[in-house]
Amino acid sequence: MISIPPLTQDIHFRSLYERKDDTMKTYGEHQYPGRLFIVEGVDGSGKSTQIALLRQWLISEGYTVFFSEWNSSPLVKKITSRGKKKQLLTPTTFSLIHATDFADRTENDIIPPLKAGAIVLADRYIYTAFARDVARNVDRQWVRELYQFAVQPTKAFYFRVPLDISLNRILTGRTELKYYEAGMDIGISHDPHESFKLFQQRIVDEYEAMIQEFDLTVMDATLSIPEQQRKMRKLVEPYLQDIRRTHKPVIGSGESWAAMHPPLFPVRSPN
Amino acid sequence: MTALQFYGLDAIGLKTREEVLPGRLIVIEGTDGVGRTSQLHLLRPWLESYGYAVMDTEMTGSTLVGSGLKQAKEGNTLGPITHNLFYATDFVDRFENQILPALRAGFIVLTDRYIYSLMARALVRGADPHWIRAIYGLALQPDAIFYLKIPLAELIPRVLQGNGFNFWESGMDLHLGEDLYESFINYQTRIIAEYEKMIEPFNFQVIDATLPMEKIVEELKNHTKWLLPHG
Numbered sequence: 001m002i003s004i005p006p007l008t009q010d011i012h013f014r015s016l017y018e019r020k021d022d023t024m025k026t027y028g029e030h031q032y033p034g035r036l037f038i039v040e041g042v043d044g045s046g047k048s049t050q051i052a053l054l055r056q057w058l059i060s061e062g063y064t065v066f067f068s069e070w071n072s073s074p075l076v077k078k079i080t081s082r083g084k085k086k087q088l089l090t091p092t093t094f095s096l097i098h099a100t101d102f103a104d105r106t107e108n109d110i111i112p113p114l115k116a117g118a119i120v121l122a123d124r125y126i127y128t129a130f131a132r133d134v135a136r137n138v139d140r141q142w143v144r145e146l147y148q149f150a151v152q153p154t155k156a157f158y159f160r161v162p163l164d165i166s167l168n169r170i171l172t173g174r175t176e177l178k179y180y181e182a183g184m185d186i187g188i189s190h191d192p193h194e195s196f197k198l199f200q201q202r203i204v205d206e207y208e209a210m211i212q213e214f215d216l217t218v219m220d221a222t223l224s225i226p227e228q229q230r231k232m233r234k235l236v237e238p239y240l241q242d243i244r245r246t247h248k249p250v251i252g253s254g255e256s257w258a259a260m261h262p263p264l265f266p267v268r269s270p271n
Numbered sequence: 272m273t274a275l276q277f278y279g280l281d282a283i284g285l286k287t288r289e290e291v292l293p294g295r296l297i298v299i300e301g302t303d304g305v306g307r308t309s310q311l312h313l314l315r316p317w318l319e320s321y322g323y324a325v326m327d328t329e330m331t332g333s334t335l336v337g338s339g340l341k342q343a344k345e346g347n348t349l350g351p352i353t354h355n356l357f358y359a360t361d362f363v364d365r366f367e368n369q370i371l372p373a374l375r376a377g378f379i380v381l382t383d384r385y386i387y388s389l390m391a392r393a394l395v396r397g398a399d400p401h402w403i404r405a406i407y408g409l410a411l412q413p414d415a416i417f418y419l420k421i422p423l424a425e426l427i428p429r430v431l432q433g434n435g436f437n438f439w440e441s442g443m444d445l446h447l448g449e450d451l452y453e454s455f456i457n458y459q460t461r462i463i464a465e466y467e468k469m470i471e472p473f474n475f476q477v478i479d480a481t482l483p484m485e486k487i488v489e490e491l492k493n494h495t496k497w498l499l500p501h502g
Contacts, residue, residue, distance in 0.1 A: 023397045024352060075346075075353070079339035088335045090367050092282065092409070096360040097335070100353060107350030142282040145405035149352050 026148045034114035035239050036151055038125040040207065041159035042200055044166030045221045046228070050159065051123050053229045054236065058119055062245035066113040070124035073104035084180050091136035094180065098129055099146050110151060117244055126150045127158075127210055135202035136186050154239050157232065158211060161221035163204055167197060278386075279408015285371075294374035295498055296411060298385040299491075301419030302462050303440040304430045305480050306487070307383050310419070313488045314495070318379055323499065326373040329383035333364035349444070351396040358389050359406050366410065374411075379499070386410045387418075387473065391465035395458065396445065414498050417491055418466060418475035423459055425481050430455070 037054070039047040058065045071080060080097050083089045089097065113120050126147040133143045171193070179185065182192040183199030211218060217235060219228055275285055275292070299307045311327055318325045340357050343349050349357065373380045386407040393403045430436060436451040438444075442458025443451065470477060478490055 024399050024402070026399055026402065075343050075349070076339075079336060082339075083335050088364075090363075092367065093335055093360055093364050096356065096363055100356040100360055103353040103356045104350065107352055139280050139282040139409075142280050142405065142409065145402065148399065148402045148405075 024149055027150055028152045030111075030114075030151045032111070032114035032151070033117040033242075034120060035154040035243060036110065036114060036120045036122070037155050037157070037236060037239075038122040038153045039157045039159065040125060040127045040216065041161065041221065042163075042166050042203055042207070044169035045159035045161045046225070047157070047159040047221070048123050049225060050157070050219070050228055050232055051121055053225075054232055055121055057229075057233060058121075058236075061240075061249040062247045063240070063243060064113075064116075064118040064246055066109065066118055066120045068105050068109045068120065068122045070122075070128060071098065071101055073101040075104050076101040084178070087179060087185070089180065089185070091133065091138050091186070094136065094185075095129065095133040095138050095143055095146065098133075102126070102129070102147070103149065106150060114151065119240075119243060122153075125153060125156065127156065127207070127214060127216070130210060131203045131206035134206050135183065135199060155235065156214065156216045157219050157235075158207060158216040159219045159221040159228075160207075163197075163201060165222065167200065171196075276412040277408060278410060278412060279405055282409035285411075292371075292374040292411075293377040293500070295379045295415075295500070296370065296374060296382070296413040297379065297495060297498070298382050298387075298413045298416045299419065300384060300387050300416060300466070300475065301421065301480060302388075302426065302459060302466065304426055304433055305419045305421050306429075306484070307419060309484060310487060310491060311381050311383055313484070314381060314491055317488075317492060318381075318495075318499075321499075324376070324378045325381060326369070326378045327381040327383065328365060328369050333361045334368065335364040336361040351393075351398070351444075354396065354444075355389075355393040355398055355403065358392070362386065362389060362407075363409070370411075377500075382413075385413060385416070387416070387466065387469055387475075391462050391469070394465050395442065395461045415494060416473060416475045417494065418470060418477050419480035419487070420466075420477050421480040423456065423463060426459065427455075 037051075039051045041047040055065055055067060071077065076097065080101060083093070083097060110120050110122070129147060130140075130143055134140050177192045177196050182196040183202075184192060184195050186199075188198045189195040207216075210216060219231065221228065223231075275281070299310060301307050308329075315325050315327055336357060340361055343357060370380055370382065390403050390407060394400060430440075436455045438451075440458075441448075441451045441455035442461075443454050445454075445458065447457035448454035466475075469475060476494055478487060480487065482490075
């Protein structure tokens with residue numbers, strides 16, 4: 001739970017605003033029949049692979065699954081990319097524009113399916129903002145308050161990977177790093193590669209501190225892909241009890257549906 | 272001197288960078304159609320005649336968000352939380368890129384609306400008060416806030432004589448009425464109620480906006496005089 005610090009001034013002002021029924025719900029207050037699972041971690045942690053596999057599996061089990069990706073609101077995307085291209089963004093406006101994108105997805109892509117009892121998966125969530133924005137020296141408390149409108153996930157997975165491994169995965173085959181991506185706007189180094197490494201280290205430090213703060217489930221991203229997926233499914237399963245399925249799960253091969261949807265990796269038989 | 276006082280957190284980290292801003296931040300608030308813009312157009316040349324550098328700025332139109340927000344509004348598909356955050360982003364962009372540099376350079380900054388209009392609009396759309404207050408906590412406290420107060424009954428003829436009722440100013444996204452007029456009445460009643468609640472905690476200087484324009488300007492000039500550097 002995000003702890004809300006007491007207001008230091010204008011207590012009189014605060015008492016004028018009683019909570020009405022039609023005010024927005026805040027983190028932890030949303031009660032929906034659906035389930036929200038999210039993945040977090042630095043680029044190169046393998047989280048996107050894992051959530052894609054999870055999605056496949058949930059669909060094959062007959063669940064209705066919706067997917068929301070970071071920075072993908074059609075309304076806001078153009079403004080964000082223009083802002084990045086022209087370097088118009090300060091750390092605060094960078095933070096706010098991403099929050100606006102996230103708000104649009106929360107209102108349109110996350111809350112409605114949850115209300116309908118579906119499963120929503122998100123690749124990156126508010127903790128990405130907390131890590132990146134604070135790495136940019138945005139006030140830690142302010143950014144947490146900014147995202148108060150977010151739905152608290154059913155389970156949040158943090159893919160932990162040693163920094164040199166993730167850096168290697170990202171930088172292999174990439175010669176150019178983008179300005180904001182490398183954290184060039186905060187001036188930690190003139191060299192984009194150096195800046196990127198230092199920036200990523202800051203981000204990792206923030207993530208690590210958040211594990212306890214937000215009860216993140218740590219996944220060992222150095223394990224093999226199938227092994228990580230197995231663990232993930234096991235952790236997700238208990239939360240699927242009351243969720244409606246569109247059809248019964250398909251078992252065995254030879255069925256036309258299974259033939260059309262082969263698993264991405266060899267399925268081991270349960271022991 | 273505009274002191275570095277914030278309503279909430281110094282989220283931009285100004286205090287670590289500077290002690291004092293030599294300019295002045297003067298805010299004119301009030302609902303749509305009350306005459307803020309007209310008053311600003313009278314105040315500015317008066318200040319300039321005394322040799323002050325003046326910058327005036329208004330609510331939408333930041334380089335970052337301005338046109339995007341206009342487009343989004345035209346589509347009428349903005350959810351309330353997204354709506355509020357678009358405005359917040361727009362505000363901060365102008366605050367950091369226009370208002371702050373002008374204050375550092377010693378300008379008198381006259382702003383048509385500030386965080387109070389934004390908070391009023393957000394609260395009427397169901398925003399959590401603590402949330403909206405925390406976001407705008409990063410704003411500097413102005414040197415003066417003039418609130419042009421007008422009863423709704425006086426507002427209607429002005430709007431009719433002006434550009435008429437527009438979608439957003441009538442709060443049509445909130446479905447408060449069957450037509451623009453009804454919606455306008457309900458929406459503006461709520462907005463005005465929010466302003467009224469802010470008078471005391473935020474120290475608004477209330478100006479009777481039903482007075483003739485010349486009288487209003489006189490009052491604004493009188494209140495502004497003692498704020499200015501070099502008296």
